[in-house]
Amino acid sequence: MGHQMAYQSLTRTFQRLHHFAHLGAIASWDQAAMMPAKGNEARAAAQAELQVLMHQLITAPELAQQLRSAEQENLDEAQRASLREMCREWRQANLLPSELVEAKTLAASRCEHAWRSQRKNNDWQGFLPNFREVLRLAREEAALLAEANGVSRYDALLDKYEPGMRSAEIARIFDDVKSWLPGLIERARAKQAGETVIRPQGPFPVERQRELGLEAMKLLGFDFDGGRLDVSTHPFCGGVPEDVRITTRYRDDDFAQSLMGIVHETGHARYEQGLPRDLLSLPVGRARSMGIHESQSLSFEMQLGCSRGFLQLLAPMLRRHFGDQPAFDADNLAKLFTRVEPGYIRVDADELCYPAHVILRFEIERALIDGEIEAEDVPALWDEKMMAYLGVDTRGNYRDGCLQDIHWTDTFGYFPSYTLGAMYAAQYFATMRRAEPGLDDKIGRGELEPVFGWLRENIWSQGSRWSTDELVRRATGEALTPAHYRAHLEARYLG
Amino acid sequence: MGHQMAYQSLTRTFQRLHHFAHLGAIASWDQAAMMPAKGNEARAAAQAELQVLMHQLITAPELAQQLRSAEQENLDEAQRASLREMCREWRQANLLPSELVEAKTLAASRCEHAWRSQRKNNDWQGFLPNFREVLRLAREEAALLAEANGVSRYDALLDKYEPGMRSAEIARIFDDVKSWLPGLIERARAKQAGETVIRPQGPFPVERQRELGLEAMKLLGFDFDGGRLDVSTHPFCGGVPEDVRITTRYRDDDFAQSLMGIVHETGHARYEQGLPRDLLSLPVGRARSMGIHESQSLSFEMQLGCSRGFLQLLAPMLRRHFGDQPAFDADNLAKLFTRVEPGYIRVDADELCYPAHVILRFEIERALIDGEIEAEDVPALWDEKMMAYLGVDTRGNYRDGCLQDIHWTDTFGYFPSYTLGAMYAAQYFATMRRAEPGLDDKIGRGELEPVFGWLRENIWSQGSRWSTDELVRRATGEALTPAHYRAHLEARYLG
Numbered sequence: 001m002g003h004q005m006a007y008q009s010l011t012r013t014f015q016r017l018h019h020f021a022h023l024g025a026i027a028s029w030d031q032a033a034m035m036p037a038k039g040n041e042a043r044a045a046a047q048a049e050l051q052v053l054m055h056q057l058i059t060a061p062e063l064a065q066q067l068r069s070a071e072q073e074n075l076d077e078a079q080r081a082s083l084r085e086m087c088r089e090w091r092q093a094n095l096l097p098s099e100l101v102e103a104k105t106l107a108a109s110r111c112e113h114a115w116r117s118q119r120k121n122n123d124w125q126g127f128l129p130n131f132r133e134v135l136r137l138a139r140e141e142a143a144l145l146a147e148a149n150g151v152s153r154y155d156a157l158l159d160k161y162e163p164g165m166r167s168a169e170i171a172r173i174f175d176d177v178k179s180w181l182p183g184l185i186e187r188a189r190a191k192q193a194g195e196t197v198i199r200p201q202g203p204f205p206v207e208r209q210r211e212l213g214l215e216a217m218k219l220l221g222f223d224f225d226g227g228r229l230d231v232s233t234h235p236f237c238g239g240v241p242e243d244v245r246i247t248t249r250y251r252d253d254d255f256a257q258s259l260m261g262i263v264h265e266t267g268h269a270r271y272e273q274g275l276p277r278d279l280l281s282l283p284v285g286r287a288r289s290m291g292i293h294e295s296q297s298l299s300f301e302m303q304l305g306c307s308r309g310f311l312q313l314l315a316p317m318l319r320r321h322f323g324d325q326p327a328f329d330a331d332n333l334a335k336l337f338t339r340v341e342p343g344y345i346r347v348d349a350d351e352l353c354y355p356a357h358v359i360l361r362f363e364i365e366r367a368l369i370d371g372e373i374e375a376e377d378v379p380a381l382w383d384e385k386m387m388a389y390l391g392v393d394t395r396g397n398y399r400d401g402c403l404q405d406i407h408w409t410d411t412f413g414y415f416p417s418y419t420l421g422a423m424y425a426a427q428y429f430a431t432m433r434r435a436e437p438g439l440d441d442k443i444g445r446g447e448l449e450p451v452f453g454w455l456r457e458n459i460w461s462q463g464s465r466w467s468t469d470e471l472v473r474r475a476t477g478e479a480l481t482p483a484h485y486r487a488h489l490e491a492r493y494l495g
Numbered sequence: 496m497g498h499q500m501a502y503q504s505l506t507r508t509f510q511r512l513h514h515f516a517h518l519g520a521i522a523s524w525d526q527a528a529m530m531p532a533k534g535n536e537a538r539a540a541a542q543a544e545l546q547v548l549m550h551q552l553i554t555a556p557e558l559a560q561q562l563r564s565a566e567q568e569n570l571d572e573a574q575r576a577s578l579r580e581m582c583r584e585w586r587q588a589n590l591l592p593s594e595l596v597e598a599k600t601l602a603a604s605r606c607e608h609a610w611r612s613q614r615k616n617n618d619w620q621g622f623l624p625n626f627r628e629v630l631r632l633a634r635e636e637a638a639l640l641a642e643a644n645g646v647s648r649y650d651a652l653l654d655k656y657e658p659g660m661r662s663a664e665i666a667r668i669f670d671d672v673k674s675w676l677p678g679l680i681e682r683a684r685a686k687q688a689g690e691t692v693i694r695p696q697g698p699f700p701v702e703r704q705r706e707l708g709l710e711a712m713k714l715l716g717f718d719f720d721g722g723r724l725d726v727s728t729h730p731f732c733g734g735v736p737e738d739v740r741i742t743t744r745y746r747d748d749d750f751a752q753s754l755m756g757i758v759h760e761t762g763h764a765r766y767e768q769g770l771p772r773d774l775l776s777l778p779v780g781r782a783r784s785m786g787i788h789e790s791q792s793l794s795f796e797m798q799l800g801c802s803r804g805f806l807q808l809l810a811p812m813l814r815r816h817f818g819d820q821p822a823f824d825a826d827n828l829a830k831l832f833t834r835v836e837p838g839y840i841r842v843d844a845d846e847l848c849y850p851a852h853v854i855l856r857f858e859i860e861r862a863l864i865d866g867e868i869e870a871e872d873v874p875a876l877w878d879e880k881m882m883a884y885l886g887v888d889t890r891g892n893y894r895d896g897c898l899q900d901i902h903w904t905d906t907f908g909y910f911p912s913y914t915l916g917a918m919y920a921a922q923y924f925a926t927m928r929r930a931e932p933g934l935d936d937k938i939g940r941g942e943l944e945p946v947f948g949w950l951r952e953n954i955w956s957q958g959s960r961w962s963t964d965e966l967v968r969r970a971t972g973e974a975l976t977p978a979h980y981r982a983h984l985e986a987r988y989l990g
Contacts, residue, residue, distance in 0.1 A: 019544035022537055023518045026525055034529075038721035039738030042517055042775075049514035053548075226533035243534030280537075 006069035085283035108410030157413030237268035267300030274460025294421025309443030344400035501564035580778035603905030652908030732763035762795030769955025789916025804938030839895035
């Protein structure tokens, strides 16, 4: 390669940021999974200091010039992609004045802290003033990003989590889903009404659940030399690609939540463990988007984990860890894990009802950011949409309605990623099955490498080299095509 | 207070360093207690980046002027002490050229890495070239520090771990110990030859050992809301004062090593947990010296933990966790925990033989650094002193002789701290018993607060406010007085 002074200098800066981010990631994992209560204040101060340092590094004045100079340098295609992602990360960090970042952090923290008791007390009126301030600042951020990026305000926030995605496209997709989802839910429930499902009988000792979870992770190819399983209140996938830390939580009356949570987080983990090793210190070596990340966890949990083949593998594992029960029959497990029951709470929702929760949130947050509605309009819209999409009455029940999630105390534009991820996952598996018609038989025999190999080659090893759209086209031969998602749901719930 | 611009600016810099050190400490603990193998390379790179950053901060050119200006500011006594410790930390970091620091790190890493197999292979000749280089660099460091601090070369290294202590003083103390220790060991062994000791019968399941350890920590006042117990290959006390992480290791054929290790580390931990909370971010709020730190672990392990009173508390705990055994009788435990058996290995040495191992190392490392002997002279001196102090023949046995410790691959001047700590601990307990003649009865009844209260008030809460000498004088009414140590050993082993 020719003269690349600016590019190499940028590479060094992003490596430094990568090293500091490593320490922050491990400290965050520790905070959630290991840290005793009294460590909190000192940890928060240390993490804040690290954030200040990293913000200083990425907003250093010389970077602007270096990014411009690097554009003129003799870079190969991979380096061009790397530079594009550096630019993206730099723009995200440099477009916002630090006073706005600080005001957002403070408002979010205040709103979140008060929300903890307000949710319990069903206190929407108490929540509203804090929420108005959070919304005001989010609109300010959106306006700044929108102007710089030449997109609408909501799209500017969406772009943080789904680079290149636009809300018009999402609205088009979600409108289609809305046209068939309520009917599908109704038919699935009618079908399931005549079925007998045997509930597993607990207790399920936590230590055995942990052993089962570890066995499932092993089956799913998690590399234990490069990661761990621990416990935290809110399960997550954290750590660093070289050392991925996933967590779960256990209830001794229910093994399924913990087990399928582990399967889900293992999908996230394998994405991280499979990222291109030689590029990990650069933005181009990281996961493509939140939707693509979710497509990995949902590939593992919904496409693979709830498939008949996988449940055939699971049945003897359950018997080995918990003793024999009629509920552990693979047919029964399939019924159990695909039970459709509309309810209030997104995180408890089944596969079929989940997108309704997401679409509702997308429509409300988009209208909020674009200024079509105000904070006080949320409950009425919530009630209306919950009734329309799920037939659930949430009037006056803020606790289980618009106060249930934590996202809007500081994040707008994230919700679509959940359902985009489910759609991508369905599209991957449709592609895999076309290429390998006997795939499901192989899964049932415990031969999972065809699935892992496809994901490794097409998604994990690609990092952020391509745009999301190009990544998906290269992997599946077509752009995002929600028809695969509908076909998957219809096959599973009506088939 | 008047104008304190420089002092306040220094305070902010040391707070930043404190926050970064927090992340480094948690990452180090994680590396030893949690991290899977493949995380190592990325972790090492992240930690190295942090070290570079912290070195930049403490060697920033403006600090020299700020430290001079602060001297002229209107500071109260506590701030003066704080400034003194800032100066001390600044000097340690600024006296050495960064090329020397780097060369030392590389040489130490090379020496340590090769040592792992050389020790196994009894390969002193293989070790020697690396050791010569390590020694050369240590002498270079010592010369620079000695010149700047106006002390001898070995004293300059000693001062890093024992601020204010001089090797002439240590030599005087150790010469005295040498005059009575071999005879005391002989008499103790003669006395013990006629005793019957019942060995505990294992196995001792690891999970029960862990529960016993946690119970011992609770009894010893460890604050579990501000710390944890985990497992690592080499037990240590790490983390941060607000969140102290101690570790142990378990063997299922021996509970004593893990249990007394936990008691030892809990002593270190309570020192950290008891440091002045409002000063933790400043050097003056940290532990005074390695010797004082060791005096806390040995106060817990040797003075308290092996006392008759404490063993009376331990006996029913052992029975509860492992079932009844004649070996768990308090009289038998006392014999078991004070068994004297000269051997090759320092870390396995009993309380009475331990100082001989330390004195030998002190004499050799002092002569090495001061240039009186060369690297190749070590084995002969080792053989001679092991025979003289412990009657142990190490000729040709480098593996269990001068190759047994890791310290000399990068650290000289640390060994005296171990025995100074034992002496301080004996002096504290002599002081406590004078003030409270019924102390041992109280300990036997589980009333340990008199011990903790004395240590908290006199040692823990004082941080680095006073010099070591003044700290010990204020606590015990006299300077370091090794006679208390001798009296303690004679009472325990001949009484």
